Amino acid sequence: MNPDVRRAADRANDSAVVEWGARLGYAANGLIHLLIAWIAAQVALGSGGGQNADQSGALATLAKESYGQVLLWVAVAAFTLLVVWEITEAVLRHETGDRVKAAAKAVAYGALGWTAFTFASGGHSSSSKTTKDFTATLMNAPGGQLLVGAVGAGIVAIGGYHVYKGWTKKFMEDLKEHPGRFATVAGRVGYIAKGVALGVVGFLFVVAAVQHRSGKATGLDGALRTLRDAPAGTVLLLLVALGIAAFGVYSFARARYARV
Numbered sequence: 001m002n003p004d005v006r007r008a009a010d011r012a013n014d015s016a017v018v019e020w021g022a023r024l025g026y027a028a029n030g031l032i033h034l035l036i037a038w039i040a041a042q043v044a045l046g047s048g049g050g051q052n053a054d055q056s057g058a059l060a061t062l063a064k065e066s067y068g069q070v071l072l073w074v075a076v077a078a079f080t081l082l083v084v085w086e087i088t089e090a091v092l093r094h095e096t097g098d099r100v101k102a103a104a105k106a107v108a109y110g111a112l113g114w115t116a117f118t119f120a121s122g123g124h125s126s127s128s129k130t131t132k133d134f135t136a137t138l139m140n141a142p143g144g145q146l147l148v149g150a151v152g153a154g155i156v157a158i159g160g161y162h163v164y165k166g167w168t169k170k171f172m173e174d175l176k177e178h179p180g181r182f183a184t185v186a187g188r189v190g191y192i193a194k195g196v197a198l199g200v201v202g203f204l205f206v207v208a209a210v211q212h213r214s215g216k217a218t219g220l221d222g223a224l225r226t227l228r229d230a231p232a233g234t235v236l237l238l239l240v241a242l243g244i245a246a247f248g249v250y251s252f253a254r255a256r257y258a259r260v
Helices: 003-014 016-044 055-063 068-092 096-120 127-139 144-167 170-174 181-211 219-228 233-257
Strands: none
Touching: 003 016, 003 068, 016 055, 016 068, 016 096, 016 219, 016 233, 055 068, 055 096, 055 127, 068 096, 127 144, 127 181, 127 219, 144 170, 144 181, 170 181, 181 219, 181 233, 219 233
């Protein structure tokens, strides 16, 4: 790797601005998860009001509040700095697996930052529609069904890793010190619940591939509504919503204790 690139990444990684921006990014992610959990609970109880239970729905809810625009712009700045930090991690890490995970996180936080920017600028976005459009584009490519199925399998694997990370408390390795029992329990519950939700998201991609129907892949909102329509769906979705809220609580603890 170019030494100049590595030195620049090292300087950015040690920057106090990037560090505090990354921590603020974790907090913003926590707020988004709390809002998703709130919308998911309303969907479970049949009063969702047409709002999507995903990142775009959470940000749309925030945009309606009197202080929403300010928080959205703060979130844009925070996610941007969190992306910068993840990119520096991808450059500086020695293990290929760690580099890939950091790069993937940079993409995910970048997408969140862009969605926040869209709402902060007065625009609108739909994570569910974006997922459907992406799936349709992929489906129309050569070997499209296999590609969509592979994406679904990959998301299921990520969901499984979240469950594993929560059950074994592996997420504690992301922290510089113990956050306390309450945050630890929130982290365990949160990672497991998020893993379950991601598993359903991936499963819907696989269904879309098998049935050759891109509309079946509807992202997190569709996954949560699928849970609602399952046997004992109201209880199941309420439990998952509680878990997503727990992940939001853990994210605030991570904002303070993260290894940044």
